[in-house]
Amino acid sequence: MDLMVEGVSIALQRGEELAYPARRISFTVKPGEFLGLVGESGSGKSLTMLALLGLESCSPGVVEGRVRYRSEQGQLYPLEGLSHYVRWHGGLPRKRTAAWQRTVYRRMKPLLGRRIAIILQDAHKTLNPFLRIEDQLLEMVARQGRADAEKAGWWGRWRQRRSIHQQLRQEALRLLKALHFRDPERVLRAYPHQLSGGMAQRVSLALALASRPEFIILDEPTTGLDVTLQAALVDLIRQLKQERRLSGIIVSHDLMFVGKVTERMAIMFSGELWEIGPTHNVIHPDFPWKHPYTSYLLSFARQKRRGSAGPAFQNVLWQRPKQGCPLRKSCPVYLHQLDMEQRRQCDSADPSPVPVFPEHYIRCWQYAWEEQKHAAGY
Amino acid sequence: MQPVIEVQNLSKNFTIRYREDWRVYTYSKQAVRNVSFSVFPGEILAIVGESGSGKTTLGKMMVNLVRPSSGQILLNGQPVQRLSQRRFQPLRHLIQMVFQNPYASLNPMMTVREHLEEALRLADVTDPHAIEQEIQQLTQLVKLSPQVLTEYPDQLSGGECRRVNLARILARRPRILILDEPVASLDFAIKQIIVDLLLELHQKLGLTYIWISHDLEIVQAVAHRILVMFDGEILEEIPRDGSRRDGCGHPYTEILFTAAHRLHTWEQEDFSTLGAVLPQPTAGTTMASRERGCRFRSFCQRYRTIGRPKLCRETPPRFKTVSQNHLVRCHFPWIENPEVTPK
Ligand SMILES: Nc1ncnc2c1ncn2[C@@H]1O[C@H](COP(=O)(O)OP(=O)(O)OP(=O)(O)O)[C@@H](O)[C@H]1O
Ligand code: SF4
Ligand SMILES: [Mg+2]
Numbered sequence: 001m002d003l004m005v006e007g008v009s010i011a012l013q014r015g016e017e018l019a020y021p022a023r024r025i026s027f028t029v030k031p032g033e034f035l036g037l038v039g040e041s042g043s044g045k046s047l048t049m050l051a052l053l054g055l056e057s058c059s060p061g062v063v064e065g066r067v068r069y070r071s072e073q074g075q076l077y078p079l080e081g082l083s084h085y086v087r088w089h090g091g092l093p094r095k096r097t098a099a100w101q102r103t104v105y106r107r108m109k110p111l112l113g114r115r116i117a118i119i120l121q122d123a124h125k126t127l128n129p130f131l132r133i134e135d136q137l138l139e140m141v142a143r144q145g146r147a148d149a150e151k152a153g154w155w156g157r158w159r160q161r162r163s164i165h166q167q168l169r170q171e172a173l174r175l176l177k178a179l180h181f182r183d184p185e186r187v188l189r190a191y192p193h194q195l196s197g198g199m200a201q202r203v204s205l206a207l208a209l210a211s212r213p214e215f216i217i218l219d220e221p222t223t224g225l226d227v228t229l230q231a232a233l234v235d236l237i238r239q240l241k242q243e244r245r246l247s248g249i250i251v252s253h254d255l256m257f258v259g260k261v262t263e264r265m266a267i268m269f270s271g272e273l274w275e276i277g278p279t280h281n282v283i284h285p286d287f288p289w290k291h292p293y294t295s296y297l298l299s300f301a302r303q304k305r306r307g308s309a310g311p312a313f314q315n316v317l318w319q320r321p322k323q324g325c326p327l328r329k330s331c332p333v334y335l336h337q338l339d340m341e342q343r344r345q346c347d348s349a350d351p352s353p354v355p356v357f358p359e360h361y362i363r364c365w366q367y368a369w370e371e372q373k374h375a376a377g378y
Numbered sequence: 379m380q381p382v383i384e385v386q387n388l389s390k391n392f393t394i395r396y397r398e399d400w401r402v403y404t405y406s407k408q409a410v411r412n413v414s415f416s417v418f419p420g421e422i423l424a425i426v427g428e429s430g431s432g433k434t435t436l437g438k439m440m441v442n443l444v445r446p447s448s449g450q451i452l453l454n455g456q457p458v459q460r461l462s463q464r465r466f467q468p469l470r471h472l473i474q475m476v477f478q479n480p481y482a483s484l485n486p487m488m489t490v491r492e493h494l495e496e497a498l499r500l501a502d503v504t505d506p507h508a509i510e511q512e513i514q515q516l517t518q519l520v521k522l523s524p525q526v527l528t529e530y531p532d533q534l535s536g537g538e539c540r541r542v543n544l545a546r547i548l549a550r551r552p553r554i555l556i557l558d559e560p561v562a563s564l565d566f567a568i569k570q571i572i573v574d575l576l577l578e579l580h581q582k583l584g585l586t587y588i589w590i591s592h593d594l595e596i597v598q599a600v601a602h603r604i605l606v607m608f609d610g611e612i613l614e615e616i617p618r619d620g621s622r623r624d625g626c627g628h629p630y631t632e633i634l635f636t637a638a639h640r641l642h643t644w645e646q647e648d649f650s651t652l653g654a655v656l657p658q659p660t661a662g663t664t665m666a667s668r669e670r671g672c673r674f675r676s677f678c679q680r681y682r683t684i685g686r687p688k689l690c691r692e693t694p695p696r697f698k699t700v701s702q703n704h705l706v707r708c709h710f711p712w713i714e715n716p717e718v719t720p721k
Contacts (some may be wrong), residue, residue, distance in 0.1 A: 009423060038568070039565075040537055040565040040567055040568070041536050041537065041564065041565045041568060042535050045556050068579035102559065121563065122481065124479065124482065132396070182430075182609070183405075183407070185405065186394060186405040186407060186677075189394050189396050189403075189405055190394050194392070194394060194433060195430075196430045197429070197430060197434070197478045197479065198429025198592075199429060199430050199431060199557070201429075202429075218565050223562055223563040224429065224478070224559065224562060224592070225429055225592065226426075226427065226429045226592045227592065227594065227634055227637040227638040227641055228428070228633060228634065228637045229428075230637070230641055231430055231637045231641055232639065234641075253564075253566065254642070256642055256644065257641065259644060260641070283644060284644070285644075292529070297566075300566040300567060312567060323570060
């Protein structure tokens with residue numbers, strides 16, 4: 001249902017010290033709503049998603065802030081407990097004990113892979129190379145069947161015992177057909193290496209949908225899909241949103257694809273969010289308030305190819321300046337439009353999010369000044 | 379001009395076997411059906427098409443990683459489809475393939491430098507001094523920064539990973555490269571950089587490319603010829619310019635271009651009309667049952683609008699030359715309302 005992320009920072013072990021590939025990320029995803037997370041590669045999008053779910057590959061994980069997930073029944077789950085490190089008031093992050101980890105995982109078990117599904121960028125990482133697609137998909141379908149049976153009491157359990165293989169297969173076939181496979185029977189019998197890139201991608205989508213999640217995280221879902229399938233995916237997501245009130249996050253750099261399926265969009269660069277707001281406003285060319293980095297991304301997407309969209313923004317993920325706005329070294333507005341007074345402001349402090357529209361925040365000093373003028377009654 | 383690759387009536391059948399109740403069942407799939415085309419030196423030939431339509435299989439057959447079921451592949455006039463791996467070895471200098479998943483083709487236990495060294499050793503460069511020089515040259519050629527050399531594949535970004543793959547393959551100095559989705563899942567900026575790099579290499583080293591891709595925009599910009607594949611068959615061959623000026627085209631290509639056009643606008647589009655090529659959950663149309671007539675017809679909008687003619691039902695269409703270098707495999711290649719299709 002909804003996910004609330006408040007001021008999350010993520011740490012990575014880099015040699016002796018910790019590095020912060022994502023800082024002070026905040027957003028919320030409401031029921032039946034998708035959030036698009038857009039940015040160029042290397043801006044830490046996928047890593048943020050993995051860390052939010054406490055996936056092992058990016059330990060330490062979340063060291064600051066809160067992540068809460070509210071399930072359909074209104075139960076709150078604090079997801080930040082999944083991370084391997086904890087940070088006490090101002091101190092350095094400290095590793096949590098294994099016993100803590102075990103308790104947290106036991107508590108989270110009903111959540112991950114059931115209520116919340118994640119699809120990784122590389123489909124072949126999701127699929128087990130030693131099992132036929134059938135075995136993997138039926139496992140997910142059956143698990144959901146079991147959960148339904150638990151809810152249904154003894155009668156359900158009795159039926160469950162009789163719910164034969166065939167029934168599960170029908171369900172699996174239905175899923176594969178919904179993902180536009182021409183010959184789902186053959187796909188069920190195949191091993192992952194016998195599928196093409198786009199087919200593996202769709203199978204991993206089917207695996208995620210088989211558990212009937214409430215919340216789904218899609219990392220680059222269009223990789224390897226041809227344009228007709230991309231269009232079909234747009235349709236499918238819209239349909240799921242309507243039917244099941246599915247919500248989720250789509251991580252992608254395809255602005256136009258994300259613009260078609262999401263309600264809100266967040267722009268990420270260098271491990272920080274710079275703008276978050278209604279999709280329509282963020283990508284609309286005539287919307288007057290834009291972060292300089294958003295304008296840069298849009299101009300890139302717009303002219304499609306050839307020519308330059310202006311000099312590139314410098315990624316300062318690993319060499320973040322101590323003071324001031326981290327983007328100013330490569331920001332065209334800072335370099336060409338601001339006077340000395342204004343530049344000094346950019347040099348001195350990090351901008352904080354400014355509301356420019358209901359639920360639309362931009363982190364840039366330009367809009368902070370407008371805001372101040374406004375408040376002063378100009 | 380003599381073609382460097384000539385593919386004649388190439389087919390590939392895959393079978394999937396499984397045992398259940400002490401019996402063996404098989405599913406067979408014809409991934410590539412009777413495909414013929416030729417590639418000329420210095421050309422960029424693009425292959426676009428549906429996911430699972432056999433593009434990768436076709437590429438793998440050309441580099442002798444998959445054995446064709448029938449048909450012929452001529453490399454510089456020499457038939458290679460029956461060569462063993464060892465006999466094919468000398469030809470690997472001629473043709474190389476860059477795979478779809480860049481991470482999967484690198485060994486996670488080896489640094490980038492080790493990958494390049496291994497490739498150079500295979501190219502018979504043994505002198506350590508020469509190896510060092512070659513590595514320098516290669517990294518410069520693909521514009522990799524020297525720090526990357528000590529890193530492991532999982533530390534590389536997508537763009538870097540592709541460049542490492544390219545460098546490794548260029549170490550063997552091939553003349554023909556098969557690029558399987560060279561720019562998939564890269565963002566705008568990096569995509570542009572890689573495309574520019576590939577075009578530069580094409581100019582500088584005089585390479586021939588077979589460019590497999592889903593990105594119609596890039597393909598239209600770079601390719602000299604485009605082949606459109608659907609379910610193992612080539613349906614259309616589009617020359618570079620004036621691609622659609624003659625007002626002809628295959629219905630599938632039309633669908634592809636319409637979808638691309640609609641996806642690449644900022645408006646909230648409705649895609650329900652594209653359902654025609656994508657089997658609906660209940661329909662369950664299988665292509666295999668359609669051995670007579672045009673195999674595309676159950677998905678063909680044009681077939682329906684012109685009243686299901688007998689020709690489509692009975693005779694499989696052959697390639698029709700509709701204008702110079704523009705071949706369409708359809709009995710009725712004329713587009714009724716050309717303004718729907720871009721270009
Ligand atoms: N080793 C194999 N065994 C059985 N079937 C296979 C094998 N390799 C590929 N196939 C089948 O052959 C067909 C074509 O696969 P191929 O990888 O060539 O598609 P593709 O055009 O590259 O698609 P994509 O764009 O999704 O990568 C698919 O239906 C696939 O399932
Ligand atoms: S031959 Fe007929 S059915 Fe086949 S693509 Fe052309 S119009 Fe459609
Ligand atoms: Mg492929």
